[in-house]
Amino acid sequence: MVGSLLRTDQDDGSVQTAWGRKVNAIDLAKDIIYGDREETYGHPGKNLVSIAQLWTIYLHQKYGSNVIVNAEDVCWMMNLLKMTRQMNSPKQDNVVDSIGYLALIDRLGEKK
Numbered sequence: 001m002v003g004s005l006l007r008t009d010q011d012d013g014s015v016q017t018a019w020g021r022k023v024n025a026i027d028l029a030k031d032i033i034y035g036d037r038e039e040t041y042g043h044p045g046k047n048l049v050s051i052a053q054l055w056t057i058y059l060h061q062k063y064g065s066n067v068i069v070n071a072e073d074v075c076w077m078m079n080l081l082k083m084t085r086q087m088n089s090p091k092q093d094n095v096v097d098s099i100g101y102l103a104l105i106d107r108l109g110e111k112k
Contacts, residue, residue, distance in 0.1 A: 025092060029099035033107065044104050048074045071108050075101045 033044065041047055048071035055074065059065040079101045086094040 025095045025099055028092075028096045029103060032096070033100045033103055043107075043110070045071060045108050045110065048072075048104065048108065072105050075105045075108075 038044065051074045052069040052071050055069040056067065059067055059069070079098050082094045082098040082101065085091075086098070
């Protein structure tokens with residue numbers, strides 16, 4: 001797992017691997033969305049579509065909304081969640097996840 005190989009206790013706030021290599025947020029996000037998460041949960045497009053369908057049903061049932069949420073919407077809204085968390089409590093995890101959600105938009109066009 002990527003997280004178990006990282007140390008965030010650096011004085012400058014950077015992240016280093018267990019082998020001492022500094023890693024930036026973009027590389028961490030890439031490792032997550034192409035590595036552990038995909039191995040565990042499968043191609044992200046499938047999960048994002050499922051989340052979108054569930055959010056659409058929820059909004060319709062609760063508010064009578066006819067809005068249809070799609071997989072890209074899920075990525076944007078999760079990015080907003082991470083932005084809000086970052087404003088309230090800055091952590092590199094929020095930045096990494098935000099980059100990851102935006103990168104997943106690009107992956108939606110991939111064949112599964």
